[in-house]
Amino acid sequence: MLPNNATTDTRLRIIDAARTLMFASSYTEVGVAAICDQAGVRKGSFYHFFPSKKDLTLAVLEAHFADAKTQLLDQAFAADIPPLDRLTRLAEMAYRFQAQLQQDTGHVLGCPFGNLATELSTQEETIRAAIVAIMGRFEAELRDTLAAAQALGQLEGADIGATAKAMLAYFEGVMLMAKASNDAEVVRRLLPSMTAIRVPQVSE
Template sequence: MGRVSDARERLLKATLELIWRESYGAVTVDAICERAGVKKGSFYYFFDSKSQLTAEALKHHWDSLRPLYDPIFSPSVPPLERFRRYFDFLYQRHADLKTKAGRVLGCPFFSVGCEVTKQDPLVGEAVRGIIKSKTKYFESALRDAQAEGLIHVADIPAQAQALFAYVDGVLGQARIQNDLELIRTLPEGVRRFLALEPAAV
């Protein structure tokens, strides 16, 4: 076993990698421990269950992404440019992940949430919290775009949720079809979604 001080971190990383590539149901505690290079006793020292570990792994992953999202969605960036930068980021990130994993992985929060939210309240709560946080970035960009007269939306929060659902749906299709190029359709899809002029996003 490696250093105890980093065992928790390795368990979190191994859990995310395995569940993202496979599924929550297909991954066992034994497989997680083997991937992390820790003994089962260390697993139960840090976590009560696979459910708790998964919830923590998802939140840990989201915490690692936020420093990447913040500059993309910075108020100093023009509102619609934020979406362009975000879609560029998504494509490059998933291209890199495909190189490592051998296929398109899609969004881990979406995949795990669809699989176990109803059966696992702990994981479901974690996923819903992450989705709420991610949607706030969209909401802020839409609100600023509205203030600049670039879009006309009656209900900003509802539109942000719908837009987020569209983006996650495309990522889900990219995983199902194993087609990275579907992610390239996001700018045009969102342009139509928001009734924008060509090349606005």
């Protein structure tokens, strides 16, 4: 029997290896053998923790979201910042993150959730549902921010729920274009315009 902390460590090493490899390439490209190699664990150990690569990917998504929450969302969507300034801060932080990835790996990697969504949505319903749930958390922060702005008399006539969805779509699209262009400057130049997006209320 391994002591509990070694068990936890092995599990985390597998998640961390999968996360790094999949973010750098794709879900399908990365096999269990490569994950085990990178994590320094045997295949038997892998399957002890994760029945399948799909199960591991759900844990990878959770790990990405835990970091996105503490390192991006909690800081950008801080209640002491004027609502629309939170979006500007989000844009700045997302730029710095992609610029760092480009510097470290030679590639802009985009959004781990958006990447897996385009790759797997038609193939892996469980993963698609998990991504939608995570995006819903991001969308809720945007919606709360827009509601706070509207309470201050901003965003008149906008459908707050639909505008939050539209801003998230723009965020994902900018990440996609930055990855396609392999240029973090795309994020710096385009993402602040997230604040211009409005979806008008549907008239009765």
